[in-house]
Amino acid sequence: MRDVLVYSESYKAWSPGVEYAARLATAFDAHLTGIWICPSPSAAIPAFEAPDLLALLFETTRQLEDEAFAAGPSFVDCVHKLGVHKASWQVAEGYVPDTLALASRYHDLLVIDRSNETAWGSLSAVGNIVMGSGMPCLIVPPGQLNLPALDTVAIAWNGSAEALHAVHAALPLLARALRVVILHGEQQQPMSMLSWRPPFDLASYLLRHGIASESKRLNEGNEDIGAALLTAAGRAGATLLVMGAYGHTRFSEWVLGGATRSVLEQATIPVLMLH
Structure with missing residues (x-):
């Protein structure tokens, strides 16, 4: 287990899943990749013509992605403090379950938080990730949890x-x-x-x-x-x-x-x- 991927729902604050993944990567001296995914603006395009709205959607998406890319050093610094020596940060665009299922295939393990706060984080969407990736998925529950001591x-x-x-x-x-x-x-x-x-x-x-x-x-x-x-x-x-x-x-x-x-x-x- 040398290559761990963790999904972060935010690029401004790091979830328990990120900390869990960092501790796990430290234990295995693994490379840890963090990923944030921006919803594709094309999914929000209305059926009728609305050029002004479309331009706003694409501009908002670009701003979010620029902010997310800029958060890379913060992620690397955070996981370094938790003992991870090899880390990187990725930003992608698309429907979160599908994009995560694809990205997880390039790694040994995917770590995700179980979230009840976003539409994609519903149980059916988490199920789509598990089914779609064909890769081991480690699902971290919300709230406080035991770090991976593996007792x-x-x-x-x-x-x-x-x-x-x-x-x-x-x-x-x-x-x-x-x-x-x-x-x-x-x-x-x-x-x-x-x-x-x-x-x-x-x-x-x-x-x-x-x-x-x-x-x-x-x-x-x-x-x-x-x-x-x-x-x-x-x-x-x-x-x-x-x-x-x-x-x-x-x-x-x-x-x-x-x-x-x-x-x-x-x-x-x-x-x-x-x-």
């Missing part, structure tokens, strides 16, 4: 491909954790060829990577699986939850609920997600 990392495990992808992406973090707890949920079974499925034991896999772990059975009952995951992670004292995203279709996850949505709504600790 205890919990893994949401149901045997799915999404969960295994998330574990692969989290290996550098798991290797640094003092304690790893596997939260076992209901194992997903493929629709066909059940007898031909090769066996897999996550604890043994982690041990081959030098990572000792312990397992706890998730008592789901009739409780929402996402809430059950967060309760179990809290009881384990986890400071980070690793999980796959969208075990079902994306449509059913957002319309009907699902663990992904519940965790994004309720998590008070950072969550590393990967689809």
Whole structure:
């Protein structure tokens, strides 16, 4: 994990997500790139002709982007004070989820704040980023949080491909954790060829990577699986939850609920997600 990208919603003040990303980059001696994205003025162009309004929109956009570019030294200075030795600053223009999904592919990890204050920061938009990037996304909850000491990392495990992808992406973090707890949920079974499925034991896999772990059975009952995951992670004292995203279709996850949505709504600790 040598190249971390963090999205900053503001170029005038740095969010908890920026601090979290800086501490994480320091721990891995990684390069940290900060990015601010200006909404494209073309998205606000009215259907009727309004040349004066259009000119104003483009002029406002240019001013914002000039201010954002000028904030680069402030970002670099901020993260340097937090221990980051290699940092850079980028400014882009476009729809935030789409632009972040693209930019994240050029890095090892994307760190974003979960924000309820902007339209793009809605849960569906965060979901678009996780789905669209195909890269590990570390989502930092609002408010106060534990910085990445990685004392205890919990893994949401149901045997799915999404969960295994998330574990692969989290290996550098798991290797640094003092304690790893596997939260076992209901194992997903493929629709066909059940007898031909090769066996897999996550604890043994982690041990081959030098990572000792312990397992706890998730008592789901009739409780929402996402809430059950967060309760179990809290009881384990986890400071980070690793999980796959969208075990079902994306449509059913957002319309009907699902663990992904519940965790994004309720998590008070950072969550590393990967689809």
